[in-house]
Amino acid sequence: MGSRGTRLTALAVYMSYVFNSVAKWNLGLALAVPLVNTLMVVSTIPPSLGQLMELLVSVTSFFYSTFTIVAAYAFASDLSRGTCTVFLSQPLTRRGYVVTWMLATTVVPATAYLLSFVVPFVVMDVKLLASFDPVDFLLLLLEGISLSMVIFLTGLISRRPQLVAVVGVFVHMILFYVLAVAYYSTYYYNPPSELVAFVYALIYPFKSKVLYPGWPQYAGITRWAVLANLALSIALVTAALEYARRIFEVT
Amino acid sequence: MSPVVVARGLTKSYGKVAALRNVSFHIPEGAVAGLLGPNGSGKTTTIKILLGLLKRDGGEVEVFGYDPWLEEAEVRRRVGVVHEKPLYPPDEKVGRLLRHIARMKGAPRSEVGRLLRLTGLSEYAEAKVRSLSRGYLQRLGIAIALVGDPELLLLDEPTANLDPGARVEILNLIKALQEELGATVVISSHIIPELQEVCSYAVFMQEGVVLDHGGMGELARKYGVPARYFVTARDLRLLASELIKEEFAKSVELGDGYLTLHVEGGAYAAAEVALARLAERGLVESYEIRTASLGELYSRIVAR
Secondary structure (H helix, E strand, C coil), X not given: CCHXXXXXXXXXXXXXXXHHHHCHHHHHHHHXXXXXXXXXXXXXXXXXXXXXXXXXXXXXXXXXXXXXXXXXXXXXXXXXXXXXXXXXXXXXXXXXXXXXXXXXXXXXXHHHHHHHHHHHHHHHCHHHHHHCCHHHHHHHHHHHHHHHHHHHHHHHHHCCHHHHHHHHHHHHHHHHHHHHHHHHHHHCCCCCCHHHHHHHHHHCHHHHHHCCCCCHHHHHHHHHHHHHHHHHHHHHHXXXXXXXXXXXXXX | CCEEEEEEEEEEEECCEEEEEEEEXXXXXXXXXXXXXXXXXXXXXXXXXXXXXXXXXXXXXXXXXXXCCCCHHHHHHHEEEECCCCCCCCCCEHHHHHXXXXXXXXXXXXXXXXXXXXXXXXXXXXXXXXXXXXXXXXXXXXXXXXXXXXXXXXXXXXCCCCCHHHHHXXXXXXXXXXXXXXXXXXXXXXXXXXXXXXXXXXXXXXXXXXXXXXXXXXXXXXXXXXXXXXXXXXXXXXXXXXXXXXXXXXXXXXXXXXXXXXXXXXXXXXXHHHHHHHHHCCCCCEXXXXXXXHHHHHHHHCCX
């Protein structure tokens, strides 16, 4: 087998290893949460699509946040304990290793997140999907990936699982509520501050649209915030790959 | 023989602490090279740089002609390694872990069974890694290192934390493997006497500096330390009776198809003249310095 072939084989085998052993529970949850959501939706039947979305967002976000944090924690533990050395001593590149974990901690959970919204609609009435704005799906993926990337990069650079947990809880839970409070405190008397609206939409493009639709005059701001989020996500992924190529050492 | 490993002016620091300072050495193909020095001399850092796990700050390094930092996968495809303090996934089964590694290296599945037998791990194939003792973890490390028949083995303190019995066992295993595979082997250790029987080449390090390196014969001559010649002949008893009369001969031991001649430091010239003379008479078929006293070399080079 040539060197390129060996490299690709090593990457594929390591991906299957991580997905099978480390992220097994993650995939399990990816199947379980849509099921829970479906049961919940079928049993409660909220009066409107908006209320249904709010219900799904609040329940699913909790599961999603938890398993992105735990996956990133497992990644940082692999680095801090040194178990990564066993696999990185094989024909697996440092970049391949980082990409594998990036997929396990960002794309897989984000896809599971997306599925947990789609499945209940498909089960209830597939036509309901047509009333769901496809942009929302993109926002949902974007939000999931950018938040997970922040946590993932924290793990990659610091190699400290505890710090990953703290940052994870902060971006997924604390910051979300801090911004919600800031949003409502300004919204109570006047339209919310443009800056708060922008920051909120930048960090949580999906939740800000679904939970706090905002004022019509902020549509432009929201669009810019979403573009900024997209740019941020691309920058974070590029930073992780370049870090792996140039700086990442296995100590 | 062409060198498998070449390091020129290698430097590496951890913050303000210099781990390697202008390190230069090479390791010829087929050698069993000891990377020798006290704790903190830079042996582990050197091995990790050779494997592309650490980035050098300066200098050049080549393994099989590749830069390990930039062409890491190509280097690791041809190298097997046992790390100093290996940590394997504790909940993984021994056999399953080896199967994954074999697949990563593109080795056939049958190789896993062979390596399990070779390292005495067959009955632990279904055991979880966490249940293995230190000695068996070291065996697992060696089994992993041997996957894919590597051309170069890097063994970082392979006998560390083992009891004396397990140490001898692991060293014998390494020796047998080198003879069977013919691979180049680099063994780092701070326990000098245990490498006496396996090394044909040595790199002496201290505080991040390579003090000297070379083949055992070359170093023995340079530092005038006692050495052992490996001599083959048709009539070993006759040869032994001739050699024992010589002043330079400290002792002569008869082995199975060979003879070991112990020579005092500084008496090589006399020994080699005598061996050449005996070869002309047809009493000696071949001779070479098998090993010099590593302990003596270490005390002259490192502990001076």
